[in-house]
Amino acid sequence: MKQSNYDPRAELGRGMRLGIPIGLGYFAVSFSLGIHARNAGLTAFQATLTSMLLNASAGEYVAFSLIAEQAAYIEIALMVLVANARYLLMSCSLSQKLSKRVTLPHRLVMSFGVTDELFGVSMSRQTPVEPPFYYGMMLVALSLWAAGTGLGVIFGNLLPQNLVNALSVGLYGMFLAIIIPAARKSRVIIGICTVSMGASLAFSLLPYVSKISVGTRTILLTVVISALAAWFFPIPEEKQPDEADAANSVQGGDADEA
Numbered sequence: 001m002k003q004s005n006y007d008p009r010a011e012l013g014r015g016m017r018l019g020i021p022i023g024l025g026y027f028a029v030s031f032s033l034g035i036h037a038r039n040a041g042l043t044a045f046q047a048t049l050t051s052m053l054l055n056a057s058a059g060e061y062v063a064f065s066l067i068a069e070q071a072a073y074i075e076i077a078l079m080v081l082v083a084n085a086r087y088l089l090m091s092c093s094l095s096q097k098l099s100k101r102v103t104l105p106h107r108l109v110m111s112f113g114v115t116d117e118l119f120g121v122s123m124s125r126q127t128p129v130e131p132p133f134y135y136g137m138m139l140v141a142l143s144l145w146a147a148g149t150g151l152g153v154i155f156g157n158l159l160p161q162n163l164v165n166a167l168s169v170g171l172y173g174m175f176l177a178i179i180i181p182a183a184r185k186s187r188v189i190i191g192i193c194t195v196s197m198g199a200s201l202a203f204s205l206l207p208y209v210s211k212i213s214v215g216t217r218t219i220l221l222t223v224v225i226s227a228l229a230a231w232f233f234p235i236p237e238e239k240q241p242d243e244a245d246a247a248n249s250v251q252g253g254d255a256d257e258a
Helices: 006-037 044-054 057-068 073-083 086-095 105-112 116-123 132-158 161-185 187-205 214-232 241-257
Strands: none
Touching: 006 044, 006 116, 006 132, 044 057, 044 073, 057 073, 073 214, 086 105, 086 116, 086 161, 105 132, 116 132, 132 161, 187 214
């Protein structure tokens, strides 16, 4: 991979420009998340600080939901870890795309801002990712994410309750927007989502099991169902170009002999 001419200011500008559309999307989602935080009893400062430190819609939604249920700290911490586990894989993949100028201090700061969208933009670059580029995206996108959460709490306290309830539905729409495109391409995902919803409902109604706290039930269901899905429906590994060429050449040789 060739290194292009390095201009820190230009890289920062590119990152900020790409961060604007991402940040606008974040703002819309985090506004609904702020209303959810408000319903859980958090202040605007607390919700904004949470978004500044966590930077994860699913993780924050789980955290706010468990806070509303008055779950134990350990349950909240474990559930957020499970919900955000995918970022560990993203970070490993992103580390292979970084420029040689990305030292350990830069890696530590950049790892704080690994999100689905910033990861996707970085991986789509034709050149290695430079620190100023990633910082530019983080500065714009994550600022709008935190601001949207705080404003969601503020306006949630000012707006009529009926309107607040209507706006809070937007967060569920975000999750549907994540699930539906993938489910349309895979019956396995449809089945897993159906099993997850059915199991969650059953666990909330069945005797003994329903007495377990919401956080613990969610952790158990997430880990068990995802592990079983990975075991019974593994994603096949894609053949590398060299392996595919070798396989084709072998098949071609067999055909010639025939």
